[in-house]
Amino acid sequence: MAKSDKNGKVDNAAAKGGDVDKYLKDAAGLDTDREKVIGQHIGYRYDVNLLPDYGKLTPFLKDYMEFMGWDDLNWLEDVHMGYEAGQPAIFDRNINGWVRIPKSMKLPDNQQDRDMLARELLIRFQTSPRHPLIELNKAYRKF
Structure with a gap:
């Protein structure tokens, strides 16, 4: 299943079998205050497969x-x-x-x-x- 960002854009690298943990490791674009405090994405907000x-x-x-x-x-x-x-x-x-x-x-x-x-x-x-x-x-x- 391809991952999409908060605007609905699909990440082709993840769709092609790239780094599926990218959104869990990447500190850029942390959306919520909680994500900013802990310094990482809360994964299941982006992918119900988590x-x-x-x-x-x-x-x-x-x-x-x-x-x-x-x-x-x-x-x-x-x-x-x-x-x-x-x-x-x-x-x-x-x-x-x-x-x-x-x-x-x-x-x-x-x-x-x-x-x-x-x-x-x-x-x-x-x-x-x-x-x-x-x-x-x-x-x-x-x-």
């Missing part, structure tokens, strides 16, 4: 969704593998910051697979004892 492909769920995400009683990814749908200072990273809204992916981790070539990995890593980080909110919870918990 919505989660449930066939690419990791085993961890399948188990997590079953445990939580969810039929879909709900709040995780807008979690995507991004970049912070040139390094692959995931934005954690709870700490309002980027969580970088270890340099030793091999990332899949497919954006959908990277996004599923990002969702899994974000959940694992948010539920780990190393998450900053764990310390805040201990310090300020009332009960």
